[in-house]
Amino acid sequence: MSASLHHNSDYRARHGLRSVINVSGTMTSLGASIMHEDAIAAMAEIAPQWVEMDDLQRRASAVISRLTGGEAGFVTACCAAGISMSIAGAMTGTDFLAIEKLPDRTCSLKNEVILQLGHAVNYGAPVDQSIRLAGGKVVLAGTATQVMPYHIESAINENTAALLFVVSHHTVQFGQVSLEQVAEICRPRGVPVIVDAASEYDLRGFLDRGADIVIYSGHKFLSGPTSGIVAGRKDLVRAAYLQNKGIGRGMKVGKESIAGVMAALEAWEKRDHDGIRARETAALDLWQKTVNALPGLHATILPDPTHNPLDRLEVVVSPDSGFTATGLAKALAAGEPPIVVRDHEAELGFFFLDPCNLHPGEAEVVADALTRVMNAPRPDDAMALPRHTTAKALRWPD
Numbered sequence: 001m002s003a004s005l006h007h008n009s010d011y012r013a014r015h016g017l018r019s020v021i022n023v024s025g026t027m028t029s030l031g032a033s034i035m036h037e038d039a040i041a042a043m044a045e046i047a048p049q050w051v052e053m054d055d056l057q058r059r060a061s062a063v064i065s066r067l068t069g070g071e072a073g074f075v076t077a078c079c080a081a082g083i084s085m086s087i088a089g090a091m092t093g094t095d096f097l098a099i100e101k102l103p104d105r106t107c108s109l110k111n112e113v114i115l116q117l118g119h120a121v122n123y124g125a126p127v128d129q130s131i132r133l134a135g136g137k138v139v140l141a142g143t144a145t146q147v148m149p150y151h152i153e154s155a156i157n158e159n160t161a162a163l164l165f166v167v168s169h170h171t172v173q174f175g176q177v178s179l180e181q182v183a184e185i186c187r188p189r190g191v192p193v194i195v196d197a198a199s200e201y202d203l204r205g206f207l208d209r210g211a212d213i214v215i216y217s218g219h220k221f222l223s224g225p226t227s228g229i230v231a232g233r234k235d236l237v238r239a240a241y242l243q244n245k246g247i248g249r250g251m252k253v254g255k256e257s258i259a260g261v262m263a264a265l266e267a268w269e270k271r272d273h274d275g276i277r278a279r280e281t282a283a284l285d286l287w288q289k290t291v292n293a294l295p296g297l298h299a300t301i302l303p304d305p306t307h308n309p310l311d312r313l314e315v316v317v318s319p320d321s322g323f324t325a326t327g328l329a330k331a332l333a334a335g336e337p338p339i340v341v342r343d344h345e346a347e348l349g350f351f352f353l354d355p356c357n358l359h360p361g362e363a364e365v366v367a368d369a370l371t372r373v374m375n376a377p378r379p380d381d382a383m384a385l386p387r388h389t390t391a392k393a394l395r396w397p398d
């Protein structure tokens, strides 16, 4: 394969790292996303310079406000950090002593945080841990598949600091109380609604629909450096920002990432969303045609479950193909180049191909690999079922 397909292929070769092709989405475990060139340039430009960090964050606040419609904003290490800092801010307000005491609770603090049970997901770490790290006590509302307004109403008391609302394909996609309804319940009771929108395109909709704070990952659809963006009501954003003098210190963001996110947000305003969509659609069409010509596989283009303007190809793997969904995903990941598909639902007999992180030419490489693997002898683990195992993690760094 030509080196021009792979930015940094030199780096990876030099360090003995595999040149993976990512068709799984904006995935932390693969380096999150392809960074926008403006973000890379801004990071390099600021790297050797001194800067007054509160002023840089003030500038970031202005850019974040412009794009989100929030009154203020700041940049932190990642979305998970933004959740912990926002929860902490809802607990402490601007009480500096309380900020230093967290995660221990001073007796005056509200510390309960409501979470719908269908939102208690794991995005690489459990979302409720982001609450507990701040010293918050998680109060789960309802059941996994049914939450009613009365579950939330009855969970609110004088110790309630906030409600955390998670927007993600990971959450249960039905039976939860909507953001609008949650806001209707919380607002008159003075309970801030904090929205985890880590992997969402829509930078305005959640604040418009009643969130007091919304948090995004800078490194997912925005194509910025690894970072988190907190936006919303000024008093809450300020209280969250002040956590940099407390628990936020362990979540420190550097000048280069703040500059990188600001550049990524500015690039977002100018991004050719239609052109990107057209390239993604071309990749999906190619893959669908390729897959549907292969015996035992069936492909359908499906919209994103949380309504991001993005489609993915669902590849249903029938046993007639000589593979399980897991077995085929493993064979693609073991190939040259390794291709990583979106297989977190593989026990249901399908995986997805996600077109949003491709370099030019990679869609064709993926199509060729599918045909090649399907025409090759079946590997030993072709019929593998998904196994939840920690064995590989426990071998690291070996």
Ligand SMILES: *Cc1c(COP(=O)(O)O)cnc(C)c1O
Pocket (backbone or CB within 6 Å): 028, 077, 078, 079, 080, 081, 123, 166, 167, 168, 196, 197, 198, 199, 216, 217, 218, 227, 228
């Ligand atoms: C990715 C993700 C996170 C974590 O975001 P980081 O910025 O990587 O910390 C949190 N919540 C949801 C819903 C996510 O998808």
